[in-house]
Amino acid sequence: MVGAKCSDRVDKCVNLTEKFNKRILTMVVDSHEAALNELFVAKACMPMFTGVPVVDLTHPQAKRLIVEACQNVGTFKLVNHGVPFELITRLENEALNFFMQPQSHKDKASPPDPFGYGNKEIGSNGDMGCLEYLLFSTNPEVISPKATLLLQQNPQIFRTGVEDYTRAVKKMCCEVLELMADGLGIESRDVFSRLVRDERSDSILRINRYPASGEVNAEVEEALGGGNLIGFGEHTDPQIISILRSNNASGLQICLQDGTWASIPSDHTSFYFIVGDLLQVMTNGRFKSVKHRVLAGSSISRLSMIYFGGPPLNEKIGPLPSLVSKKEESLYKELTWREYKNATYKSRLSDNRLTLFEKSVTASSLLQLTCHRHFPFVNNFSLGYHDETDGQMDKKGCVSVLMDKNSIISFVQNMIN
Ligand SMILES: C=C1C[C@]23C[C@@]1(O)CC[C@H]2[C@@]12CC[C@H](O)[C@@](C)(C(=O)O1)[C@H]2[C@@H]3C(=O)O
Ligand SMILES: O=C(O)CCC(=O)C(=O)O
Numbered sequence: 001m002v003g004a005k006c007s008d009r010v011d012k013c014v015n016l017t018e019k020f021n022k023r024i025l026t027m028v029v030d031s032h033e034a035a036l037n038e039l040f041v042a043k044a045c046m047p048m049f050t051g052v053p054v055v056d057l058t059h060p061q062a063k064r065l066i067v068e069a070c071q072n073v074g075t076f077k078l079v080n081h082g083v084p085f086e087l088i089t090r091l092e093n094e095a096l097n098f099f100m101q102p103q104s105h106k107d108k109a110s111p112p113d114p115f116g117y118g119n120k121e122i123g124s125n126g127d128m129g130c131l132e133y134l135l136f137s138t139n140p141e142v143i144s145p146k147a148t149l150l151l152q153q154n155p156q157i158f159r160t161g162v163e164d165y166t167r168a169v170k171k172m173c174c175e176v177l178e179l180m181a182d183g184l185g186i187e188s189r190d191v192f193s194r195l196v197r198d199e200r201s202d203s204i205l206r207i208n209r210y211p212a213s214g215e216v217n218a219e220v221e222e223a224l225g226g227g228n229l230i231g232f233g234e235h236t237d238p239q240i241i242s243i244l245r246s247n248n249a250s251g252l253q254i255c256l257q258d259g260t261w262a263s264i265p266s267d268h269t270s271f272y273f274i275v276g277d278l279l280q281v282m283t284n285g286r287f288k289s290v291k292h293r294v295l296a297g298s299s300i301s302r303l304s305m306i307y308f309g310g311p312p313l314n315e316k317i318g319p320l321p322s323l324v325s326k327k328e329e330s331l332y333k334e335l336t337w338r339e340y341k342n343a344t345y346k347s348r349l350s351d352n353r354l355t356l357f358e359k360s361v362t363a364s365s366l367l368q369l370t371c372h373r374h375f376p377f378v379n380n381f382s383l384g385y386h387d388e389t390d391g392q393m394d395k396k397g398c399v400s401v402l403m404d405k406n407s408i409i410s411f412v413q414n415m416i417n
């Protein structure tokens with residue numbers, strides 16, 4: 001039974017690279033059951049987390065509060081944001097109308113390339129989640145036949161909603177990014193905002209719909225056995241900043257500094273700003289790209305709309321000189337957004353991609369990314385390691401191979417050759 005063991009599982013965020021110094025590496029080829037098991041997490045009776053800072057955009061101290069929030073938690077809730085509620089509900093209703101269409105109609109724009117309609121499969125490297133979604137690029141240079149088809153075939157649904165919403169959210173995004181630069185004491189206020197405002201900015205709009213508990217079929221409910229169903233697995237967002245708006249269904253969780261998961265209360269009138277990987281790099285690690293995930297199966301279905309603010313593809317990203325006093329203190333090297341994005345899209349959702357920016361790329365990050373690149377079609381392949389005290393992996397049907405660091409490096413080299 002898939003979910004029977006779930007409540008025993010330790011529900012903590014684990015950073016693989018932090019574990020790299022542990023001596024024993026384990027290569028795990030999961031069975032189908034174990035792969036399914038990844039869609040469940042223990043149901044902890046946790047109250048809603050109240051520690052996410054709330055920032056009023058019209059408050060004179062907004063810039064200080066934004067900087068503190070990005071440093072301490074990696075996210076904050078923005079109120080009095082100025083985006084008309086009518087624009088938000090219009091797009092939300094248009095999206096709901098689309099999701100109500102017959103599956104065969106929605107599937108015409110699937111799988112995303114990487115834009116279009118997606119159902120359960122996230123990205124193209126085997127990640128699964130309990131959701132359906134739409135992905136649009138805001139960059140006219142990016143050609144996506146599936147997204148074009150989607151807009152052409154559903155003009156009555158997506159009349160102007162996507163464009164109007166994106167324009168308004170982008171304006172608010174730039175305002176906040178300028179307060180951020182100000183708050184950090186950076187002379188040029190537009191150091192972040194110019195990247196998102198640029199007409200070649202590689203930004204994305206994503207609309208996710210997660211089923212309510214009543215929609216999940218009885219077999220899955222039974223298998224859950226008191227566990228929670230993963231809607232969108234743990235990850236960090238690769239861009240500069242993500243701006244999330246959802247209806248009043250719960251589900252969003254962030255990983256706190258002590259490694260525990262905290263449930264974030266939903267608020268359909270506000271926006272959550274989430275620090276992305278590029279902002280962590282540009283601030284030389286002062287801001288934290290926070291790991292987050294979404295649980296499906298709330299009492300009502302969850303509809304979220306996320307704007308991912310990204311720079312133009314050829315923009316070089318590295319720590320801002322004004323935030324690094326001496327060159328040696330720079331934690332990250334420079335990569336173009338194109339380079340980082342390409343590596344991101346070859347990785348699995350939970351991979352720690354930021355290691356690619358780190359000055360010494362560790363063997364573990366190369367390993368994770370290389371394995372996924374060479375076996376993207378293998379749904380249930382995962383590579384992990386644990387220390388001796390963790391003992392056996394508890395997933396039934398796993399084949400575990402113990403190897404030391406050098407053996408695994410030569411194993412990967414053999415795979416490549
Ligand atoms: C598994 C994947 C989906 C993703 C591309 C990736 O290979 C790794 C990062 C994922 C992510 C997370 C944030 C955004 O939702 C997203 C659109 C992005 O830019 O990176 C998704 C990608 C996706 O769904 O295609
Ligand atoms: O749907 C949500 O609420 C968040 C999804 C998310 O984190 C993402 O799409 O990157």
Ligand SMILES: [Fe+2]
Pocket residue numbers: 235236237242292
């Ligand atoms: Fe995300």
